[in-house]
Amino acid sequence: MKAARFAEAEKKAIDTANANDSTLPKSPYVGVQYAAIPEFQAIGVAVGQQMSAALSGKVTVDQALKTSQTAAEREMKKGGYYK
Secondary structure: OOOOOOHHHHHHHHHHOOOOOOOOOOOOOOOOOOOOOOOHHHHHHHHHHHHHHHHOOOOOHHHHHHHHHHHHHHHHHHOOOOO
16 A cells, blocks of 8 residues: 555446446446456556557458457466466
């Protein structure tokens, strides 16, 4: 908490997240996006870049998904989650 000024607000947001009412306006699904692993940010960045490339027409959706999956698996292996 001392290392980052935003830590208290971030912790409060995590602790009070309501998976049954997490969007505004209301949506038909439930859940919140939060993964308590250090690799989450790297995976999110890699996947976001691939989705951007697909939306701009630089790669196909299928290629973006395959590349995203490869990146996610690589990070999970590096983190020791997979053997």
